[in-house]
């Protein structure tokens with residue numbers, strides 16, 4: 001019954017392969033629930049550099065701003081590794097997040113029952129499943145700080161500055177507390193406050209905010225310990241909130257606990273309902289063009305789009321359930337394959353999920 005316009009940035013490497021499967025799933029949801037999804041394709045990343053010499057063309061930004069939400073595959077690859085920093089494919093991603101005001105990145109890491117064996121940790125560590133939400137600050141910190149070269153004590157040195165304002169910290173912490181209220185009401189703020197001034201400001205703001213959410217328990221953990229605890233006892237976490245770089249790193253680690261980086265979706269949100277949805281993985285040049293990529297992260301990302309941008313709860317559930325169903329039927333892409341299961345390619349996995357919608 002609804003009409004939704006989606007800007008699609010397929011990007012590089014496996015980006016086009018996984019987004020195509022996500023689009024197929026959205027079309028199936030549209031047919032089943034009588035919604036119309038229209039797709040406007042736009043270029044960003046390495047393919048945009050090749051096409052027009054710019055990683056983030058103005059038309060792409062305009063297409064995103066004119067849409068109800070954005071779906072992104074992944075950008076980057078070795079072909080563009082020697083492009084000057086300001087024009088690297090990854091700059092397009094940072095530019096999109098910043099220009100679209102998407103400061104809050106939700107990265108849920110869940111273990112599906114059918115994939116319990118794909119978790120590399122001992123069964124007793126994750127017995128009963130795992131459901132963590134990493135809330136990553138997305139438009140500040142060291143990825144957006146001043147950087148460059150200067151003359152230092154030992155000659156030329158490079159620098160990258162980590163800076164956070166109270167405003168940036170408060171708005172992401174607010175999101176973490178709010179989302180924790182809908183979950184197990186536990187927020188762990190991950191930082192390096194024993195060294196970094198920015199982390200100490202995060203702690204101060206978090207302590208202030210705690211009184212606004214008396215039902216939420218707040219803890220702090222240094223990031224080095226958190227990386228270790230994710231392997232030792234991941235079930236202790238509910239919501240982990242952290243800076244841009246720490247969230248980037250910890251979410252890749254968390255993904256592997258669920259079986260593969262090819263399973264983890266994400267939603268990048270700002271103040272309203274507009275969002276950009278993308279798998280947490282990159283362009284995976286090592287498997288690009290081989291029909292080997294797992295499309296589930298991209299497919300679950302459009303599920304998050306239905307939930308967070310369009311408030312289509314049962315449609316989002318239909319996607320989650322379809323993914324669960326194919327996994328229960330033993331269907332696997334190579335990254336999660338084990339003896340006794342059925343090996344599928346990217347396209348076949350997408351088709352199997354469509355059939356379960």
Ligand SMILES: NC(=O)C1=CN([C@@H]2O[C@H](COP(=O)(O)OP(=O)(O)OC[C@H]3O[C@@H](n4cnc5c(N)ncnc54)[C@H](O)[C@@H]3O)[C@@H](O)[C@H]2O)C=CC1
Pocket residue numbers: 014018073074075076077078090093261262263278279280281282283284285286287292293294295297335
């Ligand atoms: N959001 C984005 O657009 C991101 C882009 N990148 C870019 O991607 C390029 C490659 O980066 P890497 O560090 O290699 O990270 P990556 O996430 O692309 O790949 C890491 C490993 O995971 C595997 N993998 C990733 N996605 C998979 C999937 N869906 N199914 C099965 N296996 C999968 C790859 O084959 C590879 O072995 C770089 O240019 C990097 O800057 C990296 C991360 C995020």
Ligand SMILES: CC(C)CC(=O)C(=O)O
Pocket residue numbers: 090093094143248280
């Ligand atoms: C360009 C990077 C910041 C992309 C990335 O690794 C991510 O967002 O997970």
Ligand SMILES: [Mg+2]
Pocket residue numbers: 248249252280
């Ligand atoms: Mg990353």
